[in-house]
Amino acid sequence: MPADRLKVAFLGPLASFSHQVRVINSTPSLTPHYWPKVDSNKCFVILQAAAESFERTDAELLPHVSFADAFTAVQQQVADYAVIPFENSTNGSVVQTLDLLADRSALYTDVEVCGEYYLTVHHCLLVRKGTYPSGWAGYDGSITKLYTHPQAWGQCNNLLSQHFKGVERQDVSSTSKGAEIVSKETGEQAAAIASKFAAEHHGVDILKENIEDRADNTTRFLILRNTRVERTAQLAFEQPSTSSSASTQKTLISFAIDHSSPGALANALLIFKAHGLNLTSINTRPSLKRAWQYIFFVECGRTPSDENKEAVLKALEDLRHATEFCRDWGSWKDQLSM
Incomplete structure (x- = not known):
């Protein structure tokens, strides 16, 4: 294997939704890819660098059992x-990712966000091969246990409440892991919520397709890099778009405030407005320093111009005086405005 081959970590095992993000540079771009057949020993995404010094090449995919392992x-x-x-359009933020971005023990000091990708997510109800020969039309209500990643439950609530009320739900590390468990299950009638891709990979039957509550169910992924690795700084991630509007730049900043100081949060948020940064989302996670005190995550956007090219730097400078700490997690192109 060439020493300079790019390596991409994702939440495994193989056939998870993170695995379905294929990185390819046509402009460069990021596009979803559903692998027709997977060799578990040779599972790759294609990635081409934007810089002329990089030639089009494939990159090794490295499945990891947890988000923390991928960060590490x-x-x-x-x-x-x-x-x-990072978040789902139906079920909201991915808490495990926010907890890692909180970085309370300073484990990921060199990690930053360099891009994002939106993947439309279609879930399937998967069962062991041959369990229900007649498919969903012949389902007799005999499933006694369901497996999936915690984020998927809220995306399929309508089906679950109508047909699986009272059925035991088991959280697993990824949707693909649930499919793998069902493929090996022999002691009970179990099912998993995962993708068609996972069904093909693990050799299970699809009992029902497209079980998500909304057809536009979409997950946003963040692309992480190490700030000390120069070659990754040269890559840009852009999804194809027909929009003629100017693209905006997104920035993610985390900070904590003195909760005993009246107006501390309002003062911190006003800094973004003062520098022309449009707040697009705010999330919180417990600080774990004191109960009921939080780390805030703010995403903001701007359309780059000569007038605001230093807006983020100036905002961060002011935030350092108005907060207990703040951290810039990086800036990248907003793929929805491309």
């Missing part, structure tokens, strides 16, 4: 990139 792979330069789910 980037921090320790075992992987050049990590593809991490």
Whole structure:
């Protein structure tokens, strides 16, 4: 294997939704890819660098059993990139990712966000091969246990409440892991919520397709890199778009405030407005320093211009005086405005 081959970490095992993000540079771009057949020993994404010094090449995919392992792979330069789910349009933020971005023990000091990718997510109800020969039309209500990643339950609530009320739900590390468990299950009638891709990979039957509540169910992934690795700084991630409007730049900043100081949060948020940064989302996670005190995550956007090219730097400078701490997690192109 060439020493300069790019390596991309993702939440495994193989056939998870993170695995379905295929990184390819046509402009460069990021596009979803459903692998027709997977060799578990040779599972790759294609990635082409934007810089002329990089030739079109494939990159090794490195499945990891947890989000933390993927973060660590980037921090320790075992992987050049990590593809991490950040939020879902139906079920909201991915708490595990926010907890890692909180970085309370300063484990990921060199990790930053360099891109994003939107993947439309279609879930299937998967069962062991041959369990229900007549498919969903012949389903007799005999499933006694369901497996999936915690984020998927809220995306399929309508089906679950109508047909699986009271059925035991088991959280697993990824949707693909649920499919794998069902493929080997012999002691009970179990099912998993995962993708068609996972069904093909693990050799299970699809009992029912497209079980998500909304047809536009979409997960946004963040692309992570290590700030000390120069070659990854040269890559840009852009999804194809027909929009003629100017693209905006997104920035993610985390900070904590003195909760005993009246107006501390309002003062911090006003800094973004003062520098022309449009707040697009705010999330919180417990600080774990004191109960009921939080780390805030703010995403903001701007359309780059000569007038605001230093807006983020100036905002961060002011935030350092108005907060207990703040951290810039990086800036990247807003793929929805491309």
